[in-house]
Amino acid sequence: MSAISLQDLDISYGTAKVVEGVSFDVAEGESFALVGESGSGKSTVLKAIAGLAPDWTGGISVLGQPRGHRPDRGFARRCQMVFQDPYGSLHPRKTVDTVLSEPLQVHGLGNRDARVEEMLGAVGLDRRFRFRYPHQLSGGQRQRVAIARALMLEPKVMLLDEPTSALDVSVQAEILNLLKRLRAEQGLTYLMVTHNLPVVGFMCDRMAVMNRGRVVEIAPAAALHDGSFSDPYSRALYAASGGTAHD
Amino acid sequence: MRMLSRDWYLDDAPASRLQANAGRFYRAGGLLLRNPLAVVGGAIILLLVLTAAFAPWIAPYSAVGQDLSARLLPPSAQHWMGTDELGRDILSRVIHGARITLMIVALVAVISAPLGLIIGAVSGYFGGLVDKVLMGITDVFLSMPKLILALAFVAALGPGIENAIIAIAITAWPAYARIARAETLTFCQSDFIGATRLLGASHGRIILRHVLPLCTSSMIIRVTLDMAGIILTAAGLGFLGLGAQPPLPEWGAMISRGRVFILDQWWVATMPGFAIILVSLGFCFLGDGLRDVLDPKQGGKS
Numbered sequence: 001m002s003a004i005s006l007q008d009l010d011i012s013y014g015t016a017k018v019v020e021g022v023s024f025d026v027a028e029g030e031s032f033a034l035v036g037e038s039g040s041g042k043s044t045v046l047k048a049i050a051g052l053a054p055d056w057t058g059g060i061s062v063l064g065q066p067r068g069h070r071p072d073r074g075f076a077r078r079c080q081m082v083f084q085d086p087y088g089s090l091h092p093r094k095t096v097d098t099v100l101s102e103p104l105q106v107h108g109l110g111n112r113d114a115r116v117e118e119m120l121g122a123v124g125l126d127r128r129f130r131f132r133y134p135h136q137l138s139g140g141q142r143q144r145v146a147i148a149r150a151l152m153l154e155p156k157v158m159l160l161d162e163p164t165s166a167l168d169v170s171v172q173a174e175i176l177n178l179l180k181r182l183r184a185e186q187g188l189t190y191l192m193v194t195h196n197l198p199v200v201g202f203m204c205d206r207m208a209v210m211n212r213g214r215v216v217e218i219a220p221a222a223a224l225h226d227g228s229f230s231d232p233y234s235r236a237l238y239a240a241s242g243g244t245a246h247d
Numbered sequence: 248m249r250m251l252s253r254d255w256y257l258d259d260a261p262a263s264r265l266q267a268n269a270g271r272f273y274r275a276g277g278l279l280l281r282n283p284l285a286v287v288g289g290a291i292i293l294l295l296v297l298t299a300a301f302a303p304w305i306a307p308y309s310a311v312g313q314d315l316s317a318r319l320l321p322p323s324a325q326h327w328m329g330t331d332e333l334g335r336d337i338l339s340r341v342i343h344g345a346r347i348t349l350m351i352v353a354l355v356a357v358i359s360a361p362l363g364l365i366i367g368a369v370s371g372y373f374g375g376l377v378d379k380v381l382m383g384i385t386d387v388f389l390s391m392p393k394l395i396l397a398l399a400f401v402a403a404l405g406p407g408i409e410n411a412i413i414a415i416a417i418t419a420w421p422a423y424a425r426i427a428r429a430e431t432l433t434f435c436q437s438d439f440i441g442a443t444r445l446l447g448a449s450h451g452r453i454i455l456r457h458v459l460p461l462c463t464s465s466m467i468i469r470v471t472l473d474m475a476g477i478i479l480t481a482a483g484l485g486f487l488g489l490g491a492q493p494p495l496p497e498w499g500a501m502i503s504r505g506r507v508f509i510l511d512q513w514w515v516a517t518m519p520g521f522a523i524i525l526v527s528l529g530f531c532f533l534g535d536g537l538r539d540v541l542d543p544k545q546g547g548k549s
Contacts (some may be wrong), residue, residue, distance in 0.1 A: 001460055076449075077447075081445055083438040083442060089438035091443075095267050096263065102443065106452070128262075131261040131263060132267070153446070
């Protein structure tokens with residue numbers, strides 16, 4: 001059973017079709033990257049899977065279950081998302097504690113204190129951060145909180161929308177290491193959007209290259225070492241990020 | 248005991264929900280106290296509240312007791328604000344009038360602010376048809392002058408203080424709905440709302456727990472600034488004989504009674520007028536101060 005399966009997915013915003021005919025499968029436990037330039041529709045694919053871009057046709061199934069067009073509670077337990085901008089993804093008037101307790105309240109789960117403390121530990125935040133507001137945290141700390149929130153419901157599939165691109169370089173490495181460790185510990189499946197090819201090489205097993213709303217190539221991450229891309233656009237992208245083909 | 252000390256409030260790493268909230272209020276309170284106009288406004292409002300609470304003990308005379316042998320006396324040591332045409336002590340009536348004013352202001356705020364807030368937030372959050380219908384209704388109310396609309400409602404419902412309150416509340420909410428909708432539109436597409444939806448939270452929960460808290464600070468400021476207008480509208484209705492009915496010591500109605508004597512016995516209309524001006528100013532100052540403190544952009548920096 002594949003963790004995420006897309007069949008011939010078309011997504012539009014209003015009348016503009018931004019993604020056309022995207023199909024791929026992500027195996028359970030795999031880490032899969034969507035790469036491409038800005039505006040290629042990679043984030044939109046994530047949003048459609050999450051239910052935040054409801055205007056799509058085709059098929060999306062997560063862990064074998066087809067999903068509807070809107071967010072729903074059952075889906076929330078299986079799949080969560082981490083957003084690009086840690087400054088915009090946390091409510092400015094809510095403490096870390098409130099943010100992390102909310103998913104538990106929504107799903108009527110008990111033992112909240114212990115779970116919140118445990119999750120803070122898991123994402124490497126000291127417990128003194130628990131009652132701080134987002135404006136009292138740094139960008140990296142905020143992103144840890146956002147990751148913790150996504151993990152509160154113990155999902156198996158995580159959608160990562162450029163989780164490090166809004167952070168500075170040293171913090172990026174910390175967050176990437178954290179994501180890598182969490183995946184190993186909890187057996188997560190990642191679908192990660194990025195335009196940073198080294199991040200793909202570090203984090204992912206396979207990747208899909210997107211251009212103008214279409215997937216032009218699906219390649220193993222190893223292709224980043226030898227440049228064995230077949231599509232001209234992928235080659236151009238690879239060359240632009242400093243790689244040279246060895247063929 | 249460390250608790251309730253300055254350090255406890257300003258602790259960078261609060262140990263409990265209570266401490267985190269207390270810290271926020273402590274910082275806001277500190278900012279408010281450093282703003283002289285806000286302090287003056289707050290003092291006036293506090294004075295109004297205390298006067299209203301202890302009116303029967305503060306007032307030297309009865310508010311309704313008549314003494315025809317002492318009618319239309321000028322201000323003096325016995326009657327600090329003079330007496331009216333039925334020999335009633337104006338100071339006592341102004342003091343008792345504080346209760347009515349406070350009641351009007353409080354009830355109007357309690358009715359219209361939440362109503363406008365919820366209509367605006369729902370409208371902004373859902374958008375589309377809901378937005379069109381709700382904002383259409385709001386526009387209908389906004390397009391009519393406040394006092395005229397209130398007059399029409401009072402004329403339909405019958406004169407009296409309760410109906411005046413209802414009429415003012417009905418005319419006050421559309422402005423709040425507009426503000427709440429505008430605020431909601433600025434962040435309803437943001438990631439933190441999306442993230443909450445992904446958690447499986449219902450629309451009701453998102454509106455109540457996530458959208459409304461972000462609208463409330465601008466709403467509190469706006470309501471405080473509008474209080475002066477509410478008092479004036481209530482006084483206007485009283486002046487026209489459509490608000491509080493005699494012998495209730497409502498300030499607008501008192502001015503209306505004093506109009507007859509305004510050339511010879513100026514104090515009858517002037518004294519309650521001063522009270523209205525003072526309280527209106529108090530609310531304006533406090534509203535300005537709150538705007539400086541509660542502005543979300545300021546909150547982010549502090």
